[in-house]
Amino acid sequence: MRLMQSLRLGDLELGNRVVMAPMTRNRAHADGVASDEMVAYYAQRASAGLIVAEGTWPSVIGQAYCRQPGIATPEQVAAWRRVTDAVHANGGLIVLQLMHAGRIGSRHVKPPGIETVAPSAIRAAGEVFTDAAGLQPFDEPRALSTAEVQAVVREHAAAADNARAAGFDGVELHGTSGYLPMQFLCSGTNHRSDDYGGSTPKRARFMVACLAAMADAIGSARVGLRLNPGNTYNDTQDDDPAASHAELMRQAAGLGLAYLHVMRAPTPAIDAFALAREHFGGRLILNDGFDAASAEQALADGAGDAVSFARHYIGNPDLVRRFREGLPLARFDRKTLYTPGPRGYSDYPPA
Numbered sequence: 284m285r286l287m288q289s290l291r292l293g294d295l296e297l298g299n300r301v302v303m304a305p306m307t308r309n310r311a312h313a314d315g316v317a318s319d320e321m322v323a324y325y326a327q328r329a330s331a332g333l334i335v336a337e338g339t340w341p342s343v344i345g346q347a348y349c350r351q352p353g354i355a356t357p358e359q360v361a362a363w364r365r366v367t368d369a370v371h372a373n374g375g376l377i378v379l380q381l382m383h384a385g386r387i388g389s390r391h392v393k394p395p396g397i398e399t400v401a402p403s404a405i406r407a408a409g410e411v412f413t414d415a416a417g418l419q420p421f422d423e424p425r426a427l428s429t430a431e432v433q434a435v436v437r438e439h440a441a442a443a444d445n446a447r448a449a450g451f452d453g454v455e456l457h458g459t460s461g462y463l464p465m466q467f468l469c470s471g472t473n474h475r476s477d478d479y480g481g482s483t484p485k486r487a488r489f490m491v492a493c494l495a496a497m498a499d500a501i502g503s504a505r506v507g508l509r510l511n512p513g514n515t516y517n518d519t520q521d522d523d524p525a526a527s528h529a530e531l532m533r534q535a536a537g538l539g540l541a542y543l544h545v546m547r548a549p550t551p552a553i554d555a556f557a558l559a560r561e562h563f564g565g566r567l568i569l570n571d572g573f574d575a576a577s578a579e580q581a582l583a584d585g586a587g588d589a590v591s592f593a594r595h596y597i598g599n600p601d602l603v604r605r606f607r608e609g610l611p612l613a614r615f616d617r618k619t620l621y622t623p624g625p626r627g628y629s630d631y632p633p634a
C-alpha cells in the first residue's frame with residue numbers, strides 16, 4: 284500500500300502516509316491546560332505517520348471555544364509535554380496546530396476583560412456554544428491596529444517556540460475555517476487599507492508573515508500550513524477564493540515549509556489539490572472525505588504525498604492497522620464530540 288510507505292516532510296520523517304487531521308474536541312481544562320484524557324487519546328493514535336494536534340490558541344485573545352487548549356503559559360507547555368512524551372514513547376510524531384480565532388470569539392468563553400479582535404470591525408453571523416451562558420452570538424470585534432497586527436505575528440513565533448519547548452515536532456498554521464489568518468486573506472472580512480489589506484497580495488501578507496516568523500523561530504522545515512480554498516465556514520466570504528489562495532500559495536512557496544495541508548474545496552469550481560500543486564509546489568497532505576481506497580488512488584494519481592483523516596480517527600485509534608489489514612472501521616458517537624471527560628474520546632478500543 285502506498286499509504287504505508289515512509290515519507291519525509293521537511294525535518295519530519297513519517298513512517299507512513301496516514302496523517303491524523305486536527306480535531307477540536309474541547310477536552311482541555313478551563314484554563315487551556317491539556318488533560319489526562321488528552322494524553323491517553325493522542326498516545327492511542329501514535330501509529331499515524333503524523334498527528335496534527337487540535338487547533339490551539341497562541342494567546343488567549345485568540346481562543347474560540349470553551350475547554351480549547353492554549354500554548355501560551357508555562358502550565359500549558361508542561362501539560363502538552365506529557366502528551367508529546369506519550370506519543371513519542373509510542374513511536375509517533377506530533378505537530379501542533381496554531382489557531383488564532385480572531386472574530387470567532389465570545390466574551391463568555393474568554394477570561395474577563397479579554398476582547399475579540401479582527402482585521403476589520405465586521406461581526407461574524409452565527410453563534411458559539413459557551414459553558415457559561417449556552418449559545419451566544421459572536422462578539423463585535425475591534426479592528427487591530429497595524430502595530431497590533433505585528434504583535435500578533437510575534438505571538439505566533441512565541442507559540443511556535445513554546446510548542447517546541449513542549450516537545451512538538453513542529454507546528455501547523457490554521458489557515459482555514461474563517462479564523463484570523465483566513466479573515467485577513469478573504470475580501471469579505473478584510474477591509475483594511477494598511478500593508479495587510481487593500482489588494483490580494485496584501486491580504487495574503489498576514490498569513491505569510493506568521494509563517495515566516497514561525498519559521499524564523501523553529502526552522503521552516505518544521506512548519507506546515509493548512510488551507511481550504513472556498514471554505515465559507517464561520518461566515519467567510521471572498522470575491523475570488525481561487526485567486527486569493529493562489530497568491531498566498533505563491534508567497535508561501537518561497538518559505539521552504541515542511542508541507543501544505545490542503546482540504547478539498549467545497550465548490551466543484553475550484554480544484555484545491557491542483558491549485559496547490561500548481562502554486563505551492565512543495566509536499567502536500569490531502570484531506571477531506573477520504574477512505575483507504577480513495578486515499579490509495581489519490582496517492583497513485585500523484586495528487587499529493589500523504590492523506591489525512593479526521594472523522595475516521597475518532598472511533599479508530601488504530602486506523603493504520605485497520606487500513607493495513609483491511610479491518611472494518613468503527614463509527615463514532617456525535618453526542619460526545621465536544622463533551623468533557625474520557626467518554627466518546629479516549630475510550631474507543633482498538634480492533
Ligand SMILES: Cc1cc2nc3c(=O)[nH]c(=O)nc-3n(C[C@H](O)[C@H](O)[C@H](O)COP(=O)(O)O)c2cc1C
Pocket residue numbers: 304305306307308337338380457459509546570571572573591592593594595620
Ligand atoms: C470534531 C471535529 C473537529 C475539528 N477540528 C478542527 C481543527 O481544530 N482544526 C482544523 O483545521 N480542522 C478541524 N476539523 C476538520 C478536520 O480536520 C477535517 O478537515 C474534516 O473533518 C474532513 O476530514 P475527514 O473527512 O477525514 O473527516 C474538525 C473536524 C471535526 C469532525
